[in-house]
Amino acid sequence: MNITRRGFTAAAALLPFAAHAQDARTRLNAIKPAGFPRDPIEMTVVYPAGGGMDITARVVQRFFDRATGERSLVNNRTGGAGLVGHTWLATQAPADGHAVGIIANLIFSDAIRSQGRWSWTDLDHIAHINAEPLNLVVNSEGPFKTGGLQGILDAARARPGTIRVLNVPGGYYEYLIEQLEAVAGARFLRVPFQGGAPGITALLGNNIDLGFGFFAEVRGHIAANRLLPIAVTGRQRTTFLPDAPTVNSVTGRDDVNWGVSRWVALPKAVPADRKAWLAAAFQAALSDPEAAQEFRNLGALPDPALNTPEKVAADVARMAEGERAFLTTRAPR
């Protein structure tokens, strides 16, 4: 029943949509610089193939090709937990417009780790892709299956340094833990992992007590009733886990908003006409309703308000400032 209705809606939507796409293509071609792109546009992902960023980039790549009629490809430059690829983008990537970064707000901590070699301001941030919060999860058969986030915070206060939480050092996971500790007046036992996924595995085996993950990482386990979502970061509840309260509402704060935001960036030195065309092309690709649907299936939501390079750049600057402010005011460990 569902499928037929969806099929019908899609067919009905197809006609005006095709016209819309045709319009977009015409407008794109009007500002297309002569002789560009000469080669396939190379979209760099600084994390391994198959991971969340990579999957996002491959969706972007497909819709970019569809919107522009050009050829593009995804290239993974991995290593140093993203530092190698971010450094390449900021300092070495060709500035002829053929090298594009599909990046996230994790670039800010890598910029700090680069020790002054480059800054996130060495890139131009041209198109917003999507954003998603972090989900806080516990094992559904573990000691904290009831009681929610408040129960865990109470336990951490009663028995400091014994509640084992997933930590990926030097990133949002760690910032989130620090905020939880500050609000609860408690101390967690931070078990370090190299990424969220191995930490979730440890949570499934009851080797840690509290984990954080993006929706795509935990969805299958929640559906199978192995993990229980207890809260989400951000200002409002997520549509994907409507029953999970926000950390803010549990803790009475308004600043526990760590999540991931993804966007498209270019080396600063790319010529202005190419930059303008690329920004318009990515905007056209990402405003395709089908792209939005694919992101939604992965648990991420695009923000339609961020529809010009200026707004994207302002949003990136705002996130960078928020992180800088947090890092300068946090309690020394």
Add this chain to the structure above:
Amino acid sequence: MEGTFAALAGGFAAILTPETLYYIFIGSLIGTLIGVLPGIGPLAALSLLLPATVALPPVAAIAMLSAIFYGSMYGGSITSILVNIPGEAASVVTCLDGHAMAKQGRAGAALGMAALGSFIAGTFGIVILTFFSPALSSFAIRLGPPEYCALMVLGLVCTILMIRGSALKGMIMIGLGTAFATQGMDVVSGEFRFTYGTIELTAGIELVAVVIGLFGVSEILSTVEQSAPGMAVKTKLRNLWPSRADWAASWAPILRGSGLGFAVGLVPGGGPVTASFLSYAAERRIAKDPSSFGKGRIEGVAGPEAANNAAVSSGMIPLLSLGIPGNAVTALLMGALIINGVQPGPMLIVENPQIFWGVVASLYVGNVFLLILNLPLVGLWVQLLRVPYSVLFPTIVLLAMVGTYSANRNIFDLWVMLGFGVMGWFLRKLGYELAPLVLAFVLAPLLEQSLRQSMVMSPDGAMIFLARPVAATLMVVSALLLIFVAFKGRAATPKGGTT
């Protein structure tokens, strides 16, 4: 049980279409090829082919990509045996006895046994996967950092068992491998270590560059130094097929390799590389005359080649039944599933049984394809030995460079490969074994990470390794093996000199 058979039959029904069979065949073929080519590994091949699979139905896509993975395990042994250069990191130990056999004119027997051993072990792994997947994965998921740590300790102890010559030299190699593995990002704090202010070293040293340098480049340097340009192997090629005696010697190592490889592949962090090394160490230790290993014992080919394929099969279990990839290649397969709109995890078998069972059925089919593909080709591959060095070596160096570069698209890795090549050449001249260095390099990061995680988790220090039964068992086995080595070493010295 009957339900399983019915479900599996459904899986076969889903994949026995010309289209899917075609993709499985293509995957097997590509896998064999990248296995043969030194440097280009399954990881690089899969990430290059990933975009191409978006257009395929999910079962065909995953069937093809996983066929590349296990196909490369079949192909890797070919280069190891014929030219003493591992086609894959998991075929490093196959060089030791496989190439010695080739030099004695028994390349055909070694190749045939490697293919048969791979087939038996791969199929063994899939049979277990078919019937015991849920039970095994719920066991594997209970294992945490202390268990991984104990397993890595056992792995290092087994590395010591592998050492053939001087124990001191072997220990130095293990130390070197461990030291190289510490370069790059600290697994716990995220700080950078021994990067000397460079960006290149922040990613650590690439395993492919190390393996190709140490075994490929250094082999070429040594051979060029020792011999006038001419034929690779001068002995005439007799018995292309494993003889009755070869079978008699190999069936037990194949079975042991299958079991060992299966267990190692099941554990996150384990994989075909570790599995093959451990199998070799085990075969050498069990043998009545360990000193004959490295001189052309077929057990040293059959065991490890079985082990690496069994590890590939069992590595599919946590991926398909839990959505947990145990190594980089299965992580890529998981990405491929997600890109194709399939969420791997406990619900896969419930929500998408045709995909789960289709992939399982494809593993059976792919292994049959590989056996059919590999056995008749043995005669053809052996002809490679007739190619003069002046043609063969530049070709191999070129392919090795392409392969090493393809892993990260990083020129720096080529310098690493060259550096390790020269180092390997010196070390060989000085009588050091290279295999322990590589295994230590593979195991050390996991050992360090799990050890430090365990210590963070533990309320009372190292006691955590004794408080958990699986970790404690592994630790006790390691300790017993160490004691055994110490005693055996002492007993052997007065009699036999410096073996």
